[in-house]
Amino acid sequence: AQSVTQLGSHVSVSEGALVLLRCNYSSSVPPYLFWYVQYPNQGLQLLLKYTSAATLVKGINGFEAEFKKSETSFHLTKPSAHMSDAAEYFCAVSVSGGYQKVTFGTGTKLQVIP
Amino acid sequence: DAMVIQNPRYQVTQFGKPVTLSCSQTLNHNVMYWYQQKSSQAPKLLFHYYDKDFNNEADTPDNFQSRRPNTSFCFLDIRSPGLGDAAMYLCATSRVAGEADTQYFGPGTRLTVL
Numbered sequence: 001a002q003s004v005t006q007l008g009s010h011v012s013v014s015e016g017a018l019v020l021l022r023c024n025y026s027s028s029v030p031p032y033l034f035w036y037v038q039y040p041n042q043g044l045q046l047l048l049k050y051t052s053a054a055t056l057v058k059g060i061n062g063f064e065a066e067f068k069k070s071e072t073s074f075h076l077t078k079p080s081a082h083m084s085d086a087a088e089y090f091c092a093v094s095v096s097g098g099y100q101k102v103t104f105g106t107g108t109k110l111q112v113i114p
Numbered sequence: 115d116a117m118v119i120q121n122p123r124y125q126v127t128q129f130g131k132p133v134t135l136s137c138s139q140t141l142n143h144n145v146m147y148w149y150q151q152k153s154s155q156a157p158k159l160l161f162h163y164y165d166k167d168f169n170n171e172a173d174t175p176d177n178f179q180s181r182r183p184n185t186s187f188c189f190l191d192i193r194s195p196g197l198g199d200a201a202m203y204l205c206a207t208s209r210v211a212g213e214a215d216t217q218y219f220g221p222g223t224r225l226t227v228l
Contacts, residue, residue: 032214043219051214094213104156
């Protein structure tokens with residue numbers, strides 16, 4: 001069975017500082033990995049996804065993530081945090097199984113301090 | 115803009131009183147999903163439709179039912195809501211059910227059970 005673990009349910013960074021949100025996955029077959037963002041009282045929106053092409057994936061709003069098979073990680077980064085980045089971020093994994101079943105992590109709430 | 119719409123955004127019901135949540139999409143996607151998201155938890159897949167084919171997750175309670183009368187609309191029926199069913203309910207769509215497909219989420223319906 002596939003799973004993801006997000007380290008840190010809450011992360012605080014200063015505006016302009018590096019954002020690093022951690023995600024480790026577990027899968028017996030090559031995974032597809034996603035990062036979604038959820039703003040308060042809204043649905044989830046895709047930030048980026050890894051589909052076995054380039055290991056460094058660039059997404060929207062200046063975010064990127066690197067797939068590291070040896071570390072089973074897919075951490076999300078952004079060089080400089082903006083106040084508008086304050087939201088909850090979900091890492092998710094999907095594997096081939098007849099249909100897309102996405103398993104979400106428990107989420108990391110990002111606080112950006114002015 | 116193509117989108118996923120959920121109505122109502124907030125729903126209050128009484129313990130044991132049936133309630134129906136609505137989702138519609140203008141993306142013309144084949145797959146529609148229903149997730150339950152409780153506070154500070156990951157979205158949990160309840161079931162999905164691929165066209166008219168209904169796929170129930172093994173651990174989805176019988177209290178939860180769904181209907182998809184056409185491509186655009188999907189309903190979530192909770193036959194006898196309990197206090198434990200209070201949550202955000204998210205509808206999502208994807209073009210097909212491939213493991214790398216992006217899911218597009220609606221804003222969610224927050225259900226309160228009194």
